[in-house]
Amino acid sequence: MTTPVTTPVTVPPTGTTDVALTVQQTARPTGFPVPDHFRFVESAVPEPAPGTALVENLYWSVDPYHREMMDGDFELDAPLEGRTLGRVVASRDPALREGEIVFHRRGWRTHSVVRPAETRRLPHHDGVPLSAHLSLFGGTGLTAYVGLTRIARLREGDDVFVSAAAGGVGTATGRLARLLGAGRLVGSAGSAAKVAYLKEQVGYDEAFDYHEGPVAGQLAKAAPDGIDLFVDNVGGEHLGAAIGALRRRGRVVRIGTVGQYNTPDAPPVLFDHADVVEKSLRIEGFLVSDHRDVQEELYAFAVPHLLGGRLALDETVVDGFERIVEAFLSMLRGGNTGKMIIRKA
């Protein structure tokens, strides 16, 4: 057995196929993680045991929940996990055929040994790029679709506000909400370029940069008549402002709290608690992992729209596995527009 050699995150890998690279977390961060919280470990490409197959990975997803896992769920000095697409290159189980592309969760590494039960086959649709299975048709798009159809129970003409609107879930939410018959769409994001992207590309009617002033004031300007639905990826000040702007029988879909993952001491959300009663509001969160049964419905709804040009993919694709840590850290600070994806160089 080859003894693993650790290399700093900044050293590019050899690029040869007989060397495998795996990312490990080395320490628990306080606040924003930095490259020193990770290391790349080089080893021989693993051999599949009977009942398993070797997958050479092609696309990796890095997600805000990985930041949460860094606080305790990711074991230190051990391979990390994440959503990944790869090609089976050697199989010792008839259920996994060499050459086929599979989805699995043994990510953050160039090569993974998987059992059939740990993998999912991807449906083949001509014209759907592989990366879409990590963005619009992956957990990201499924989260947006479940949030709108199952949790919000979106109604024709509902006016919608989305936080982190230029991210993976946010862009998918905007595009799907439009196709599902939403009324006015308002989004918030972290830069002027993202605001322009939301209005010019994604189909938002209005958008603002949340750095430009208190969210409540900017939301009141962007949605002067109020909103019916808030799809919340951020929490904090956004949540308080949206509760104030919601109309009677308004709904809040709590998807995530990315505004707090790196700032555990963030002040608590302030809002008028009486609003929830007097406006008969509903605030509901969910985990996409409890709604896997909706995946087929998402394909049936969204694939024809994508192929027909009514839906587009929003992705920031970073080339090279050696840049996975950099891409993850960049995503946490807003370096992505749409879903952050890493592609094998």
Ligand SMILES: NC(=O)c1ccc[n+]([C@@H]2O[C@H](COP(=O)([O-])OP(=O)(O)OC[C@H]3O[C@@H](n4cnc5c(N)ncnc54)[C@H](OP(=O)(O)O)[C@@H]3O)[C@@H](O)[C@H]2O)c1
């Ligand atoms: N419930 C579920 O099952 C589920 C599933 C998937 C994702 N999620 C959640 O959904 C949210 C979005 O996830 P994603 O994968 O689509 O990531 P993403 O939005 O593509 O990337 C994260 C974005 O968060 C924004 N951000 C970072 N710090 C912020 C802050 N302090 N205030 C406001 N925005 C901030 C950044 O954009 P800006 O430039 O705009 O700041 C960044 O691009 C996250 O909260 C995630 O945890 C939940």
